[in-house]
Amino acid sequence: MTPALQFDNITCTFVSKDDRSQRYTAVANTDLAIAPGEFVSVVGPTGCGKSTLLNVGAGLLQPSSGSVKVFGEELKGINRRAGYMFQAEALMPWRSALQNVIAGLQYRGHEEKAAAELGEQWLARVGLQGFGDRYPHQLSGGMRKRVALAQTLILDPDIILMDEPFSALDIQTRQLMENEVLDLWNAKKKAVLFITHDLDEAIAMSDRVIVLAAGPGTHPIGEFRIDLPRPRDVAEIRMHPRFVELHQQIWDVLRDEVLKGYQQQKRAA
Structure with missing residues (x-):
């Protein structure tokens, strides 16, 4: 193989x-x-x-x-x-959890509505359903790591x-x-x-x-x-x-x- x-x-x-x-x-x-x-x-x-x-x-x-x-x-x-999940937090503080999760999709030119729907699905998969509008400073350390995980995996590397x-x-x-x-x-x-x-x-x-x-x-x-x-x-x-x-x-x-x-x-x- x-x-x-x-x-x-x-x-x-x-x-x-x-x-x-x-x-x-x-x-x-x-x-x-x-x-x-x-x-x-x-x-x-x-x-x-x-x-x-x-x-x-x-x-x-x-x-x-x-x-x-x-x-x-x-x-x-x-x-x-490849998708890369860093040791240090790489979330953008001016973007909400949802906006952070879909950032990679946006940079790749995905349509906004479809990207947001997929982002909500990934937030739910990592246990953050309903937290999409929160900003990084409003989340615990573990929650921020979940956002980073969704941000990495949403691109399906x-x-x-x-x-x-x-x-x-x-x-x-x-x-x-x-x-x-x-x-x-x-x-x-x-x-x-x-x-x-x-x-x-x-x-x-x-x-x-x-x-x-x-x-x-x-x-x-x-x-x-x-x-x-x-x-x-x-x-x-x-x-x-x-x-x-x-x-x-x-x-x-x-x-x-x-x-x-x-x-x-x-x-x-």
């Missing part, structure tokens, strides 16, 4: 603005493929290059070497078949890129949002590349978990098939004996990299 998203020998090196002789390689010689309908999470130490890899997949960052393929075709420019989208939420709201994403994903089975620091979250949601090394020059050092039954409730699945086994196996690989990343941050400080 042709991968939905494929990274071939990706390297990303950045040059210092102040001293062009100084270079930092964030990602080195990385290969990774996500199949259509597959939910893949990437975990690794803080600052190891997870978001860099996601930006390359979105077409927001050109790699120094290597290539990205989208359903077998080399990516040039922005990945038009073939690939969904998610960069720690729930990290700022309290644990109860976070679990609700994780289950919401799994329900929506299960309905259409899009390819998902999910970046997270939370190993529990990665295991609970994914088909596969990829572990990245501490930077510089991060690259995959472990790959784990998550053979837990679906559908899943992210809170209940943590009690499954196999979940505990997988957590231990992945943590055995991840632990040393987290310690390396921590020591590197201490030296930089």
Whole structure:
């Protein structure tokens, strides 16, 4: 099967603005493929290059070497078949929840009435029916994340890129949002590349978990098939004996990299 998203020998090196002789390689010689309908999470130490890899997949960052393929075709420019849900809120404060949800449709030239009807449907799907006229400052953090989720999925992307989208939420709201994403994903089975620091979250949601090394020059050092039954409730699945086994196996690989990343941050400080 042709991968939905494929990274071939990706390297990303950045040059210092102040001293062009100084270079930092964030990602080195990385290969990774996500199949259509597959939910893949990437975990690794803080600052190891997870978001860099996601930006390359979105077409927001050109790699120094290597290539990205989208359903077998080399990516040039922005990945038009992907939707991107950012860690930081990307809602426009001057637009209502509904207007935020349909912004992408409007930019693509969809007729206003049809876009609004579809927007209302998506607000209902993420549990925000009746909140379309509220502005971001009138919504809770979890509600704003639901708007952002609807904003991403309304465009029906073939690939969904998610960069720690729930990290700022309290644990109860976070679990609700994780289950919401799994329900929506299960309905259409899009390819998902999910970046997270939370190993529990990665295991609970994914088909596969990829572990990245501490930077510089991060690259995959472990790959784990998550053979837990679906559908899943992210809170209940943590009690499954196999979940505990997988957590231990992945943590055995991840632990040393987290310690390396921590020591590197201490030296930089």
